[in-house]
Amino acid sequence: MKVIKVGGGCLRNKKTIAEILALLAERARGHIVVVSALSGITDLLIDGMKTCLLDEGAIASVVGRVKNRHMLVARHLMPAGPRLRNYTRDCNRTLTGLERLYYGLNFTREITPRIADVVASYGERLSAQLLSAAMNTNGTKATHRLPEDLGVVTDGKYGDATADVKQTEKQLRQRLRPMMKSGQVLFVPGFYGVSRDGEITTFGRGGSDYAAAVLAAASGAECLEIWKDVDGFLSADPRILPEASLIGELSYDEAAELAYFGAKILHPRTVEPLRAKRLPILIKNTLDPDGTGSRIAAGRRVSSEVVKSVAHTTDIGILKVHASGVGMRRGILGEVAAAVAADGINIKSVVTSQTSISLLLARRDVGPARRALMAMKPRPFRRLGAAETAALVAIVGEGLSRKPGIAARCFTAAAECAVNVEMIAFGPSPVALYFIVKETDLHKAVAAIHRHFFSAPQCLI
Numbered sequence: 001m002k003v004i005k006v007g008g009g010c011l012r013n014k015k016t017i018a019e020i021l022a023l024l025a026e027r028a029r030g031h032i033v034v035v036s037a038l039s040g041i042t043d044l045l046i047d048g049m050k051t052c053l054l055d056e057g058a059i060a061s062v063v064g065r066v067k068n069r070h071m072l073v074a075r076h077l078m079p080a081g082p083r084l085r086n087y088t089r090d091c092n093r094t095l096t097g098l099e100r101l102y103y104g105l106n107f108t109r110e111i112t113p114r115i116a117d118v119v120a121s122y123g124e125r126l127s128a129q130l131l132s133a134a135m136n137t138n139g140t141k142a143t144h145r146l147p148e149d150l151g152v153v154t155d156g157k158y159g160d161a162t163a164d165v166k167q168t169e170k171q172l173r174q175r176l177r178p179m180m181k182s183g184q185v186l187f188v189p190g191f192y193g194v195s196r197d198g199e200i201t202t203f204g205r206g207g208s209d210y211a212a213a214v215l216a217a218a219s220g221a222e223c224l225e226i227w228k229d230v231d232g233f234l235s236a237d238p239r240i241l242p243e244a245s246l247i248g249e250l251s252y253d254e255a256a257e258l259a260y261f262g263a264k265i266l267h268p269r270t271v272e273p274l275r276a277k278r279l280p281i282l283i284k285n286t287l288d289p290d291g292t293g294s295r296i297a298a299g300r301r302v303s304s305e306v307v308k309s310v311a312h313t314t315d316i317g318i319l320k321v322h323a324s325g326v327g328m329r330r331g332i333l334g335e336v337a338a339a340v341a342a343d344g345i346n347i348k349s350v351v352t353s354q355t356s357i358s359l360l361l362a363r364r365d366v367g368p369a370r371r372a373l374m375a376m377k378p379r380p381f382r383r384l385g386a387a388e389t390a391a392l393v394a395i396v397g398e399g400l401s402r403k404p405g406i407a408a409r410c411f412t413a414a415a416e417c418a419v420n421v422e423m424i425a426f427g428p429s430p431v432a433l434y435f436i437v438k439e440t441d442l443h444k445a446v447a448a449i450h451r452h453f454f455s456a457p458q459c460l461i
């Protein structure tokens, strides 16, 4: 048995959804299909909370928009008749729950983390309901079950939950097995699970990949397939480098590093539950379902050039905390990190020297993090500096830390096209080397380094 995860990018409109259903009918019988919300719905639900908080009149229109998106697909896929009527009734029932939540937060004038997670979970509830109804109409037996019914157990942390795979395994053993015998397609909403106290808790944005990995690890599946509208991990972003090539095989570490900073192929936490069980992840392109895609599995496969991908992100900002004797002052890192974390800001990475601590943050977090640090009393630093127009390049590959000269080759390639490398982090991960360049230099740097490693002779520009 497999777990197949279908992302929101594949669930854009009635046409793409019809294509996915046809593919699932062919390939998903007897398997579990974990679904994301239809594309854009989670944003709509989350933004809707702010609108509905202050304006009761907006509730009907937000719920109406969510309903229309689903009904449009349903009417396209299901002929008028009892099945469509049943689906409409079920969909309305689900939406009544959503509407009540919006009224609740409008009435209390408060968006608690608890209610926010319940509201956000509706996108996946609705898509699982819609896909299973539509599939049945077309003659393939399908059903859906919610994570709370199957027992996907979490640690209860709202907006950023971690699954308890052992507990989930126990629950699934009793509740899932009987359902998998009949060869039907079982749809399960991704994105959330329930705490031991029964609280709905989401795994964070993009968390359906992780939810699918949890189900794969806990259900005894043979593998996790992630269905997307791209081939898989590439050697660079094809928007910058059209000649970027597909990476056929990756280790868990390589995939996690690439997911974290580079391409949005996979949620970075997806490998966590699978690593212990050594279950492979296969990335499949729904537009080319027989293509090879990328395979992520246990074991290290060092490629001949070592470097597998030159990834990058511009969603990075640096906050420099200037303080003397950083390396000698007990607790300073903790104090600075705690002040930033207390305001709900995530630190992506830290690079320190004796005179400063550089916090790598999402770009939008630089301002708020600066304010959080300025509010510290007493201030454990002299002054702050910020770089909001930086970009991060990540060189990823198993064997990177063991093969001499890789870093030097990267920096030579950058220097030869006059790109200044502003900061380097090498060491914390044996499979990744990060460095920061100016955003305006980014494309040049990625192209030069990629060319250097992937088409050897012309490497010197």
Ligand code: ASP
Pocket (backbone or CB within 6 Å): 008, 036, 037, 042, 043, 123, 190, 191, 204, 205, 206, 207, 208, 209
């Ligand atoms: N629908 C959720 C989100 O947009 C989870 C997911 O799609 O992975 O963040």
Ligand code: MG
Pocket (backbone or CB within 6 Å): 007, 008, 036, 206, 207, 208, 209
């Ligand atoms: Mg996603």
